[in-house]
Amino acid sequence: MEDRLKNFKKAMKRTVLQDLTFTEKHKSSIRRQISYPSISEEGVLVAIFQLLKEKRTGFELNRLLRARGIEKFENEEGFLYMSLHRLEHKGYLHTHWIEPDVKYYQLNAKGLKMLKNLENKGNNEAYFLNEILER
Template identity: 80%
Template structure:
């Protein structure tokens, strides 16, 4: 089987792929488009945070679960995540719980659950709600 694959690869190089040539500019355009497609928007990040906080979670757990969803926005900026959580808490979207002396848990409040329903409902503008939460 392996020999057949090697022969196929060799045949492709000498026929079809031989005629293909990409400039560096073209390669960079393709890379930019791929990264744009794979980078979630801010409203998608907000939606993911609120969906994950239906259950009580620590900031560390939340960060890990966001990474599992492909959201790496907070990878090297965990402080930004905690600032956002604090802002959501201050606005009444989250309840916080201290279970152990050094472990803080976050969970959506009733207001946060209502807000999540708005975010999940397609008829509403996510950008409006994002602005509502983050700028006030």
């Protein structure tokens, strides 16, 4: 089957696709739309909570979020750190400094309980989002 697909791809390049040209901007836009579907705020929050089951730095968290296709904090890392600070202030995270400039974040018992509630499909995610991010 794979050989047939390779042959089909070669045939398409020789005929139909050779006349098409795309700008890099257009290619980039298409790749983003295919690779990274939009994720709701609730989805971003669940991803942050899931990733913070283990001890992580903000840098590690940002990298792992990007690996999941969440680009919300791309070039705006300050928003991620503001969110982490808010979660810490609300009592969902345990934080500690290892070195003078390296801060680690991890869910505490309250955060783990909230994650369980967020992952439970029967609960209203919007309620939890409002509860967590309420200013």
